[in-house]
Structures are given as structure tokens and as C-alpha cells.
Amino acid sequence: MIKVLIIGGGFAGCAAAHQISLAKPLYDVTLIEKSSFLGAGNKTRWYGGHPYTFGPRHFLTQDEEVYKYLDEIVPIRRCKEHEFITYISQDSNFYNFPINADDIPKMPDEEKINTELSCLKSPEKACDFEEYWISSIGETLYKKFVKDYNKKMWQIDDNKLFDTFKWSPKGIALKKGPRAAWDQSISGYPINENGYDPYFEFSTQNCKVLLSTKIEVFDIPQKRVFFNGEWFKYDIIINTISPSDIFENVYGELPFVGRDLIKFVLPSENVFPDNVYFIYFAGDEPFTRLVEYKKFTRHKSPHSLIGMEIPSMNGKHYPMPMKKWQAVADKYHNLQPENVFSIGRAGSYRYEVDIDDSIRQSMDISKII
Numbered sequence: 001m002i003k004v005l006i007i008g009g010g011f012a013g014c015a016a017a018h019q020i021s022l023a024k025p026l027y028d029v030t031l032i033e034k035s036s037f038l039g040a041g042n043k044t045r046w047y048g049g050h051p052y053t054f055g056p057r058h059f060l061t062q063d064e065e066v067y068k069y070l071d072e073i074v075p076i077r078r079c080k081e082h083e084f085i086t087y088i089s090q091d092s093n094f095y096n097f098p099i100n101a102d103d104i105p106k107m108p109d110e111e112k113i114n115t116e117l118s119c120l121k122s123p124e125k126a127c128d129f130e131e132y133w134i135s136s137i138g139e140t141l142y143k144k145f146v147k148d149y150n151k152k153m154w155q156i157d158d159n160k161l162f163d164t165f166k167w168s169p170k171g172i173a174l175k176k177g178p179r180a181a182w183d184q185s186i187s188g189y190p191i192n193e194n195g196y197d198p199y200f201e202f203s204t205q206n207c208k209v210l211l212s213t214k215i216e217v218f219d220i221p222q223k224r225v226f227f228n229g230e231w232f233k234y235d236i237i238i239n240t241i242s243p244s245d246i247f248e249n250v251y252g253e254l255p256f257v258g259r260d261l262i263k264f265v266l267p268s269e270n271v272f273p274d275n276v277y278f279i280y281f282a283g284d285e286p287f288t289r290l291v292e293y294k295k296f297t298r299h300k301s302p303h304s305l306i307g308m309e310i311p312s313m314n315g316k317h318y319p320m321p322m323k324k325w326q327a328v329a330d331k332y333h334n335l336q337p338e339n340v341f342s343i344g345r346a347g348s349y350r351y352e353v354d355i356d357d358s359i360r361q362s363m364d365i366s367k368i369i
């Protein structure tokens with residue numbers, strides 16, 4: 001019997017377990033997760049009677065097949081009207097995010113912004129993140145929305161260190177009109193109060209799940225790992241953790257930025273404006289965004305739970321979007337022998353891999369193994 005090992009039980013690992021059980025029902029699949037639960041940050045936690053996840057975990061996709069697949073297992077409530085806003089302290093104002101041309105007339109430096117917008121250079125020729133954004137939206141909008149936010153988000157001093165551009169604001173420089181009019185994505189969140197949790201149970205029901213299990217030694221070239229005092233050999237390995245971790249950092253440890261989450265309950269039924277789900281803070285506030293969880297969960301309470309995300313070095317959450325580190329990740333990926341694959345956000349070492357992409361990757365892999 002073909003033996004498969006899945007390393008990590010986040011969305012990517014659980015989706016891989018399910019897709020393999022559908023495509024290859026006779027394979028013998030083991031999933032190893034170091035913590036005591038499946039789902040990682042997507043697991044629903046509770047505070048003061050309110051459900052929440054570690055960060056928003058908003059399901060947003062343009063992939064119909066992935067949406068239908070997830071919706072059948074954990075029915076999704078669509079929220080097409082969702083909006084994000086950004087606080088710009090220098091203007092004492094909140095504006096739409098991604099940056100919206102309709103907000104420019106509300107800005108005190110409207111004239112300067114319009115002059116800059118009328119003589120933009122081509123962003124295609126930009127060599128670094130700063131140049132890319134200045135040539136896309138002009139210096140003033142870049143300073144307001146992107147410059148300090150990016151440094152805070154990635155815990156760096158200089159945006160010129162970045163030579164990939166698309167992560168923020170999600171590859172969209174300037175939009176017009178309300179979000180619902182231009183965003184083609186399917187947006188939603190599970191209807192049930194435990195969020196995605198039933199998915200993690202369901203997706204792994206046909207595989208052996210080892211929780212609270214630490215792999216002590218990885219021998220990926222031989223497709224074997226050491227845990228619980230023994231070596232175990234596999235035919236196929238699906239990895240969802242940092243590629244440098246499974247190769248004992250032979251090319252150095254791949255860097256990640258982490259997150260701390262502070263949660264607090266406020267004594268109002270609703271805190272954010274009606275359709276606003278996230279509020280970003282683009283200046284020198286120590287946090288990147290606030291999330292009002294009720295917008296997703298529709299939890300009924302006279303109070304509301306807010307989550308505040310603070311960039312930190314805790315956790316391997318966000319792979320650095322720099323060519324230098326992506327090249328090191330590629331070197332690790334190239335070390336993988338046949339039938340070893342890395343997927344998910346950390347495994348792919350790509351920040352842009354979200355929940356939907358992790359599911360898509362697992363669908364694709366189950367077809368070729």
C-alpha cells in the first residue's frame with residue numbers, strides 16, 4: 001500500500017488529507033501535527049462567549065470549484081457587501097481600502113495627488129516596492145497608505161528592500177466605486193458558530209491523525225522522518241511547514257514575520273460601520289488592523305469582540321515577499337526528491353497563498369500523485 005505523510009494540520013494539510021482520500025482512497029495517509037488541534041489559526045476559539053479565529057480568516061476566492069467544495073462541507077454565508085477601510089491619522093480620516101479614487105476629493109492634499117496621478121510613470125519598470133507604488137499611485141498616496149504600513153507589516157526599515165510588489169494592496173492600486181461593484185471574488189465565512197472546525201474533522205476522517213507529535217529528525221531525501229523514538233518511511237510526503245525546517249536549515253533558516261493577537265470586547269452591539277469588516281491603520285500605530293469578528297460570525301450579543309493584530313516575531317505566519325528569500329525557498333523546493341511536495345503558505349513560501357489557494361494546491365496535487 002502507498003504510504004503518504006502530511007506534515008502539518010492547518011488548512012493546507014487537512015485539505016491535502018481530504019483530496020487524497022477522494023482521489024486515492026486506498027492510500028494509507030498519516031497527518032502529523034505538532035499542536036494539540038487541527039486547523040492552526042483557522043480554528044475557532046472563544047472569548048467572553050464570542051467566537052473568533054487568530055486573525056480574520058475571511059474566505060475570499062475567485063475559484064468557483066474551491067468555493068463549491070468548501071461550501072458543501074461547511075456551508076458558507078456570502079458577504080458580498082464587505083468593505084475594508086484605512087485610518088490615516090495625518091488626515092484625521094478613514095478611507096476605503098484598497099485605495100479608492102472616489103476618496104481623493106475628501107483628502108486635504110487633493111490637488112497635489114491629482115497632479116501626481118496625471119504624470120505617473122509605468123510601474124512595470126520599477127525595481128523595488130517603493131518605486132512600484134510611487135509609479136502606480138504617486139508619492140503622496142504612497143506615503144499615506146503604503147509606506148509606513150508596509151514597514152510595520154514586514155518589520156523592516158526600508159521599503160526598497162522589497163523587490164516583489166503585488167502583496168499590497170492585493171495588487172490593486174486605485175479603484176473606483178463601492179467594493180461590491182468591482183470585486184469579483186466570492187466572499188464569505190462559515191455559517192455555523194464553530195466556523196471552519198467541522199471541515200478539519202471531516203477532511204481528516206479517513207487518515208491517521210497524530211496530534212501533539214513532534215518530528216524530531218527529517219530525512220527528506222530518503223522520505224523518512226523520526227518521531228516517537230522510531231524512523232518511519234513514506235512513498236509520498238506533502239509538507240505544509242517552512243521548507244527550511246524540513247531540510248535542517250542547510251541553506252539557512254527562511255525568515256517569517258509573526259503576529260500577536262490582542263482581543264477585547266466592547267459594550268456595543270456593533271462597533272464598525274455597517275459593511276466594514278476590517279479597519280487598517282496605515283501610520284505609526286503598533287498594530288496593522290482591527291477586525292470585528294461579528295461581521296463574519298454574525299454572533300448575537302449586546303457586545304462585540306474586536307481583534308487587533310500586532311506584527312511580531314512570534315510564529316511563522318508571513319513568508320517574506322523578497323526575491324532573495326523566495327530564491328532560497330526555491331533551492332529548498334529543488335532539494336525535494338520525486339513525490340515530495342510543499343504546499344500552503346509556509347510550505348510554498350508565498351504570502352499570497354490563502355485558504356482558497358491551499359485548497360486548490362491540494363486538489364492539484366491529489367491528481368498527480
Ligand SMILES: Cc1cc2nc3c(=O)[nH]c(=O)nc-3n(C[C@H](O)[C@H](O)[C@H](O)COP(=O)(O)OP(=O)(O)OC[C@H]3O[C@@H](n4cnc5c(N)ncnc54)[C@H](O)[C@@H]3O)c2cc1C
Binds near residue numbers: 035240343346
Ligand atoms: C493572522 C492571519 C490571518 C489570516 N487571514 C486570512 C484570511 O482572512 N483569509 C485567508 O484566505 N487566509 C488568511 N490567512 C492565511 C490562511 O489562513 C493560510 O494561508 C491557510 O490557512 C493555509 O495555512 P497552512 O496550512 O499552509 O499553514 P498553517 O495554518 O500555518 O498550518 C501549518 C500547521 O503545521 C503545524 N506545524 C508546524 N511545524 C510543524 C512540525 N514541525 N511538525 C508538525 N506540524 C507542524 C502548525 O502547528 C500548523 O498547524 C491568514 C493568516 C494569518 C497568519
